[in-house]
Amino acid sequence: MTHQATATALYLGVDAGNSKTAALVSTASGEVVGAGRSGCGDIYGAPTPEAAVDAVMSAVGTALGRAGADPSALAGAAFRLAGVDWPEDAAYWDDALARRQPSLVRRTILNDGYAAIRCGEPSGIGVAIAAGTAAAIAARGPSGELWDMGWWGQHAMGAIGLANDALKAVFLAELDLAPPTALTQALLTHYSRSTAEELNHWLTAREGGAGPRDRTSCARVVTAVAKDGDPVATDIVRAQGQHLATYAGVAARRTGLATAGAPVSVVLSGSVLMAEGSPVAAALLEELPAHLPHAQPHRGALPPVAGALLDALGENGITVTDGVTARVAGSMPAKDFLAT
Incomplete structure (x- = not known):
């Protein structure tokens, strides 16, 4: 071009x-x-x-x-x-x-x-929920008020959150401190490792271990395991949707959108939410009305x-x-x- x-x-x-x-x-x-x-x-x-x-x-x-x-x-x-x-x-x-x-x-x-x-939302007034590698949530109100999550977000979201929660579940299960989960075999296969100990070592090794992008690469595996019905993965996905919806509600309240009495455009974007059949998007849409009753969600085009x-x-x-x-x-x- x-x-x-x-x-x-x-x-x-x-x-x-x-x-x-x-x-x-x-x-x-x-x-x-x-x-x-x-x-x-x-x-x-x-x-x-x-x-x-x-x-x-x-x-x-x-x-x-x-x-x-x-x-x-x-x-x-x-x-x-x-x-x-x-x-x-x-x-x-x-x-x-x-x-x-x-x-x-x-x-x-x-x-x-x-x-x-x-x-x-062509007007630029509304809430944006982006979940890719990480999450970004921002809103512009009817009078031009602005609010974005920035460092206010106290939960890991997006691929980072999915990966962190899934790996934690696998390692706790290995220690008999959490229920067994299909995530264990799925992540071992994804990372080409034989045991949970080998995977933990590779992810945390001081030399020759995984990089940050290796860690987050399993996000799609986590959502696939959730779609297959694994209870642990399902809970992880559901929590992601709840967190995203909660901060979207904060954004709407801080910018006057929640009290305007009119429908509020909520635009979804990012690879985690835009993936076909995304269970995170489904969990978010299920939770959103509790935090923003007048939300009109749609995926960014x-x-x-x-x-x-x-x-x-x-x-x-x-x-x-x-x-x-x-x-x-x-x-x-x-x-x-x-x-x-």
């Missing part, structure tokens, strides 16, 4: 996480004319905060290059970044962007959780980076209509652009 330079105003959306950073550039009509991706853009997760800035700038530079444009062509930008959890995090990014892209003055910087809202782009358009005077959203969807890069 490479386009010739143009005098038409352009807009930039960036979604930065631990597994990847993605950037899209579009025209005011929503046609995506440039895309770029790079590595970890989370200032908490990258080797150094400046390395996260480098990753974001690399993705932005690639997207602009493929659009045949430079930063001065941008009429607005929305940076939705994992690790923007406290005011000083936003201030760090504001200073970094001012240094690295001084012409980019029309920009907003928010936690990556907000990127998913417009993926299913676009990836979060597209939501960030729609934020950039919406925040800079472009009405995000169904037509604009359709043009973004129809001009997205190939699926492997977002593969992890």
